[in-house]
Amino acid sequence: MDKSLSDKANFHSLPEVLQVKIFSYLPMKDTFSVCLVCKQWNTIIMNTESLWKMRCHTLPVSVQRRIMDDKAQGHNWKETFKMNYGKNGIKRMWDFGLFSNPASYDELPQGMFSNMDPDSWGQVFQMEFDRA
Template sequence: MQYVSKRRPNTYDLFEGSSTVIAVDETSGHNFAETLPTEMSVNIFSKLDIQSLCSAAVTCKLWNDIIEKSDYLWRDHCLTVRAVCQKEVDSDRGDGFSWKVTLERNYRKGYVKRAWLSGRFSFIHCAEDIPDWSMCPLDAETWGEILEAELER
């Protein structure tokens, strides 16, 4: 679906799902990242959720360069994972990993740990019933937390 802005008749906003993608200005042929200062582009990208940020990174070389060079963009997403995997995230940050690398290393662990702790697998009757995606290397302390949660249920 395409919408022509009434304020700037040659600018288009493309709507896909709930995300708004800022497109090319027809008169100049440039996207917003080419005309705005890098700091403003980073501010725009910082409003995206993790999936949209990853999609934006593969949109064009300029966007990829901005996103890859700005570790700040990954910080809030990484802190969300830290709420579940605090020890792992703190360890990676202490070892000098960037926010993005720390997020990549712990995102799946955080998702899996959250699913186990929420009781998503409480009624599994045998090992074959556990989906492959729900298993990943977790430390003994994490498995202890999961076991405690299951025993409380």
């Protein structure tokens, strides 16, 4: 490829809507890493509601109703995603009783709890004690 073509054909020259679409295919942990690459990418990712909306729609079906409730309460898509993703989402679902009193380990969603740190588990167990 000649120098003049490579100068013109780069990610930054793509329309922002196309950049957002590309970012939407990244796994969540990689999305946060990409935010560190440059200020433009950070701004695009952190401030594009359509990207966070897409992310919300990839969350488990069990939280979709809460996502709609959060939106109805006036939360933006990014806030809604943060409240329902990862350990925050797990604690929130547990608080709503979705995982309370499982009869066996098999009743819990597989792989979902691997990102839980000891403090988060302590909060979950405290919720369970308070519920009893």
